[in-house]
Amino acid sequence: MAEPAVPDLLYGTAWKEERTAALTELALRRGFRGIDTANQRRHYVEAGVGEALAAAYRAGLVTRADVFLQTKFTYVRGQDHRLPYDPAAAIPTQVAQSMASSLEHLGTDRVDSYVLHGPASGRDWTDDDVDAWAAMVRERDLGHTRWLGVSNVSLRHLVQMEATGAERPAFVQNRCYARFGWDRAVRGFCVERGIVYQGFSLLTANPEVLQHPLVTRLAAREKATAAQIVFAFARAVGMLPLTGTSDPEHMALDLASRALSLSPDEARAIEALVS
Numbered sequence: 222m223a224e225p226a227v228p229d230l231l232y233g234t235a236w237k238e239e240r241t242a243a244l245t246e247l248a249l250r251r252g253f254r255g256i257d258t259a260n261q262r263r264h265y266v267e268a269g270v271g272e273a274l275a276a277a278y279r280a281g282l283v284t285r286a287d288v289f290l291q292t293k294f295t296y297v298r299g300q301d302h303r304l305p306y307d308p309a310a311a312i313p314t315q316v317a318q319s320m321a322s323s324l325e326h327l328g329t330d331r332v333d334s335y336v337l338h339g340p341a342s343g344r345d346w347t348d349d350d351v352d353a354w355a356a357m358v359r360e361r362d363l364g365h366t367r368w369l370g371v372s373n374v375s376l377r378h379l380v381q382m383e384a385t386g387a388e389r390p391a392f393v394q395n396r397c398y399a400r401f402g403w404d405r406a407v408r409g410f411c412v413e414r415g416i417v418y419q420g421f422s423l424l425t426a427n428p429e430v431l432q433h434p435l436v437t438r439l440a441a442r443e444k445a446t447a448a449q450i451v452f453a454f455a456r457a458v459g460m461l462p463l464t465g466t467s468d469p470e471h472m473a474l475d476l477a478s479r480a481l482s483l484s485p486d487e488a489r490a491i492e493a494l495v496s
Contacts, residue, residue: 223286228255233465241269259293262303291334316356335366339373346381394419421463449478457488
């Protein structure tokens with residue numbers, strides 16, 4: 222199978238419940254070629270993503286080789302009662318069971334990126350994380366994913382992970398707040414190591430930025446929306462942004478933001494914004 226490229230914008234499928242299949246198919250029809258999900262029924266309907274993909278394949282809209290698929294392994298503490306694995310099993314077994322379930326949900330024998338949804342501790346990289354990451358590496362070696370990633374991590378987590386001698390992730394995915402420097406420390410760590418930083422909640426976490434005079438002025442100049450300027454900024458500073466919009470017009474606008482470019486000075490000015 223030909224390998225899909227890593228896109229420059231991902232469509233996030235969290236919190237869509239019964240609308241997951243319809244919205245994911247709509248995103249594909251609008252032109253998204255990167256889909257982010259998770260095997261965590263508490264916030265995602267991964268099987269709905271699979272339904273959307275199957276419909277898009279049947280319609281001849283895309284082939285599997287056109288779509289970058291990313292899903293996640295989520296620890297028990299991040300799940301509700303609808304678990305994709307045996308909670309009494311050892312973590313490596315949970316990882317393997319979760320991956321098998323994801324592949325079934327998504328109708329594929331391989332995802333493109335498999336992400337640890339969050340470390341076991343909010344503070345440290347623990348033995349549970351060492352076990353989970355080693356199991357994820359085995360899933361990669363078995364051919365079930367091309368790349369591995371981690372999500373919801375601090376710089377401390379990443380430094381401790383590296384100190385264990387663990388294989389370096391290809392992706393780090395974090396919620397990105399302007400008031401915390403757009404996660405500058407973690408992004409710097411990623412740049413130094415060639416890791417792709419994926420930023421989510423770029424709009425919902427930063428309502429003050431969308432209303433800031435600098436952003437509204439740039440939007441007026443470019444005949445764009447403030448949201449489009451934020452996505453253009455994200456790419457300018459090396460992020461791979463996610464959008465989870467359920468609005469068809471916003472889907473088109475978010476994709477169109479790829480045509481916008483900001484100068485280095487403009488990107489630095491937005492990066493320096495604080496609430």
